[in-house]
Amino acid sequence: MKNWFKQNSTHLFIVISFIILVFFYFSPVWQGKSLIQSDVIQAQASQKELFDYKAQDGKAPLWTNSMFGGMPTYQIWASQGMNVGTYVLNVLKTVFPPPMDVVLIYLLGAYYLFSVLRVRAWLAALGAIAIAFTSYNFIYIEAGHMNKAYAIAFMAPVIASVILCYRGNKLWGTLSLAIFLALELRVNHYQMTYYLFIGLLVYVIVELYYALKEKQLKAFLQASGLQAIALILALGVNASALLTTYEYSKLTIRGKANIVHVDTKENTKGLDKSYAYEWSQGVGESITFLIPNAYGGASNGELGEKSEVVKFFVSKGVPQGQAVEMAQGLPTYWGEKPFTAGPWYFGAGVFFLFILGLFIVDGKLKWWVLSTSILITLLSFGKNFDLVSNIFFDYFPMYNKFRAVESILVIVAVLVPLLAVLAVNELINRKEQIKEVDKKLLYAFIAVGGLSLLIALLPDLFLSFKNTNHQALIDSLAQQVGDRTIANELVAALLKDRASLASADAFRSFAIILITFLMLWFYIKQKVGANVVIGILTVVFLVDLWSVDKRYLNDASFVDAKATSKQVFMEREVDQLIRMDKDLSYRVIDLTTNPFSDARASYYHKSFGGYHAAKLMRFQEIVEHQFNGALNEDVLDMFNVRYLVTSDQQGSQQRVTRRSSAAGNAWFVERVTFVKDNSQEMQAISSFDPKKEAFVHEEFKSKINAERLMRPSNAEIKLVGYHPDHMEYEYSSPNDAFAVFSEVFYDKGWKAYVDGEEVPIIRADYILRALQLPGGNHKVSFKFEPQSHVIGDMLSLICSIILVAGAAFVIFKKVKSAN
Structure with a gap:
C-alpha cells in the first residue's frame, strides 16, 4: 500500500x-446558497405532484396530471433504483453538492483521457482544465441544463475507453467503456450522447482505415467486438430508462406527426426543421472560439458606466444611474440566434495550440480530431450553412429528433483542447525530430495571434456588429422614444460599444497567445524547462478560462436557497383562491405567461399547460390547431379546465375566472360520431359540445358495439378516487353508454377495468380516453402499468449485477498480478 501511494x-x-x-469556484454552495437556474425551476414545478405522492407512498407514481393534461413521470424524473449508475452518481452528489460534482467530473474525466493518451501527469492536468473550463460547460450549468452538463462530463472518459480498446487493452478498456458509457446514458441526455456517438463513429472509421493500411484488421475487429459487448451491457444497465423513453418518444413531437402536412402531403417525422435549427451557430460567430466577446457575449450583456450608450443617455439629460439601467436593456449580442447565454470560447492559448498541433502532431488522432471538428462545426451551422446539416437531418438516423444544433459543438470543445495538449506533448518529447519546428510555431503565432491583433486594432474591418434584425431594432427604439434621429444615434453608440467589447477581448486573446508562444519559443530554444512551460501555461489557461466563465456563472448567480424557493414558488392570491376548491381533478390554465412553455403553474395545480422538451405529439397538435391566436373553449371544456388565470396589461393585477362549462372528470355522451382520419377528428373538435358528442377515429370502430349504445338517461359517473396513476370512478346507467374521461389517451401502459375485468380503452376527441360501459351500477378503474417499465427494471438489475461482477473480477486480476 505504501508503494502504491x-x-x-x-x-x-x-x-x-x-x-x-x-471548492473555490463554488464557494457560495458552502454558504448555503444555490443557483437560480431557469430549467431547474421548471423541473421543480413539473415534479411537484410526483414528489408529493412519493413522500406519501414511498415511491414515485409513473404518471402525472400536473402538465399537458397528463404524461409519464419517467420523462420528468425517475428513481432508476435498479441501475447501478444511480448509486455512483448519488455518492458523488452527496460528497460534492451540485454543481460542484459535475465540474469535478469534467476535470477527472478529462484527466483520465489524457492519462490514457500517455501524457505526463501535469500536462494531463493542464488538458483537464482546458476541457473542463470551456465556456459552455459553465453556461449550461448556469442555465440549469444539468443533465446535459453531466453527459458532457462523461464524454472524455468514454473517448478514453474507446482508445484503450483499440490500443489492445482488452480487459480494462472494455470494462472502462461499459462503466463510463453506462454513466453517460444514466444521466439521461440522449442528445449529447448521440453527438458523442457521431464523433466516435468518425474515430472508428479512422481506426478501420489504419487497420486496413497496416494489415491489422483482425485486431480491429476484436477491439470493435469487445466495444459492442460493452455497449450492449451499458444499454442493458440503462434499460429502465431507455425502453420507456423509446416507447414514449415515438408518440411525441420528436416522433411522427399524426396530421398530414398541408405543403408536403406527408406525415413529418422528427422535429420541424425550422424548430430544430432555431439555435444554429453563426458561421462568422465561430470567431468566439478565439475571442469571447467578438459577438457581444450574452444577450443580456451589461454595458458599464463608461460605455458609449451610457454617455449618449447622459448627454440627453438622463441621470447617470438611470442611464446605466437603460443601457443594460440594449442587446450587446448581435448574432442571429434568438438569444444566447454566452459564446463558445475554447481559450485563446488553447486554440493557438490546436492550430499548432495541426502542423506538428502526426498520426490517427490528429486526423480524427481534424475531420471530426470540421464535420461537427459544419453541422452546428444549421440554417446558416445547411448543406451538411440537411443531409444529416434528412437521412442520418435519429438526427432530426434533436433541436438547438449549435450544442453539437460540445464535441469540438473536447477535441480542440485534446489536440492542443498533444501539440505541447509533441514539443516536449520530440522537438528535435520535428522539421522546422521554430518556423511552424512562428507561423501558427502569426496566423492566430495576427488575427486577434488585427481585430483588436481594426474591429470594424472584420466584423459588422449588425444582424439581420438591425433595422427592426432601430424601428423599435424609434417607436419607444418617438424620434428616429435619436434612435439612430443610440444604435450608433451601441455599435461602438459592441466594437469596443470585441476589441478589448481581441487584445486580451492576443496577450494570452503571445505568452503561450513565448513559453514554447523559449522552450525550443532551451531557455526554460518543460515543467516551467507546463506550470506557466496551466496558470495562464486557468486564469483565462476561469475569468470568462465567471462572466456567466459567478457568485452573483447564487442566492439563499430557501429564500429562492419561497420567492419562485410563492403562492399567489389567485392560487389560494383556486386551491379552496377541494374537488379531485380539475385543471387550470394560467395565461399570465405562455401556458405551453412555462411549468410554474404545475407547482400548485393540475395545469393544462407546462414545459417539456418532448410533449406528446397529439397535445402539441391540439395547441397548434386549437390555440393558435385564440382559446378554444370547447377543448378547454373537454380537458376539464375549470379555472383560468389572467392579468391586466401591466401584469400587476391577476384574477381567476371559474369556468362553469368545464365538462368534469368524466361524462356520458349522447352520440358517437366516427371520423375517417386525424385531420377530420381535429377539425371536428374545433367547434362542438363535448358533453353531448364524441368523435372517434374509425380505427376504434371494432372496439365499440354501436348497437348496444343508447342515449344515456338518468346516467351518472363520477371520480371517487384520485391517484396520478390509478383513478377510480363509480357510475350508474340503465343501459350501455359511452363515457369520455378528461384524461390523455396513452396506450403504452394505461389499462381500464370494469369491476375488475379489463375493457378496451378507446381514443375520443383526438386525445382523450373513452370507454363503452355496460348498464347498471359499476366501478371503473384506470391503472398505469407500462410493461416497458417492468421489463426495463428487470434488465437494468441483471446488467447492473453483471457490470459490478465484471468490475470486481478485473480489479481482482489487477491486484493479483500486481502482487
Missing part, C-alpha cells in the same frame, strides 16, 4: 488540486 502521489495531488479548484 508513492507511485500514485502525483495523481493524488492533482486530484486534490482539482477538488480545491472546485
